[in-house]
Amino acid sequence: MFPTFYKQWRHVFKLDPDREIHDEALEKVCLSGTDAILVGGSSGITFDNTVDLLSRIRRYELPCALELSDPSCGVPGFDGYFIPMVLNSKKQEWLIGHHVEAIRDFGRLIPWDSVIGEAYLVLNPDSTVARLTEADTDLSEGDSLAYAQLADRLWNVPVLYVEYSGTFGDMRLVRRIREGLQQAHLFYGGGIDGPGKAREAAEAAQTVVVGNLVYDDLDAALATVHAVKN
Numbered sequence: 001m002f003p004t005f006y007k008q009w010r011h012v013f014k015l016d017p018d019r020e021i022h023d024e025a026l027e028k029v030c031l032s033g034t035d036a037i038l039v040g041g042s043s044g045i046t047f048d049n050t051v052d053l054l055s056r057i058r059r060y061e062l063p064c065a066l067e068l069s070d071p072s073c074g075v076p077g078f079d080g081y082f083i084p085m086v087l088n089s090k091k092q093e094w095l096i097g098h099h100v101e102a103i104r105d106f107g108r109l110i111p112w113d114s115v116i117g118e119a120y121l122v123l124n125p126d127s128t129v130a131r132l133t134e135a136d137t138d139l140s141e142g143d144s145l146a147y148a149q150l151a152d153r154l155w156n157v158p159v160l161y162v163e164y165s166g167t168f169g170d171m172r173l174v175r176r177i178r179e180g181l182q183q184a185h186l187f188y189g190g191g192i193d194g195p196g197k198a199r200e201a202a203e204a205a206q207t208v209v210v211g212n213l214v215y216d217d218l219d220a221a222l223a224t225v226h227a228v229k230n
């Protein structure tokens, strides 16, 4: 059985261990009414900065999960571990290679009961994650739908993450992707700059992820919680 705790999440803040957040801001984020904190980022993540952020978040009661793309940053003590696999990466290592190495080297330490496979569809070519993984973002609507259905129906991944990190995506496409899913739970993230876009994203996806806004405009970020959950 896969863990299913994330299925209740409508709104999530994603915090990056490599970015500074002051205690007062972190308190507001954790007491905002969001459903969970997802810890992750595309660069500069280390074991130490991940431990540090987790221990600060643990002062509060909300669930906290780690998006783990580098096994050397596998800090114990999170409520769950999302393992990203980039569907449209041109580099095999981001789809399956790193994962095989991690299981080979650390398999005996993996808490499988709290591990969730997370298939990413990366759609903003200018994002760090797209560059890092050499994602093929030049996709037709049909291509995107096919990637999503492959992950959902052929691979039975528990979570599909439509990632527009840094820019607001095409909500019509996101909605169509969701309509085509049979069992996967849909996360959307990218470019949410306030309650309006948060609401739009919430109409299209099951879980809305807000990242950069926490660091750029905290008040606007906090306002997205109510917009998504009500």
Ligand code: 1GP
Pocket: 014, 163, 164, 165, 166, 167, 188, 189, 190, 191, 192, 209, 210, 211, 212, 213
């Ligand atoms: C990033 O999807 C998240 O992985 C959130 O994106 O930072 O653009 O909000 P933003």
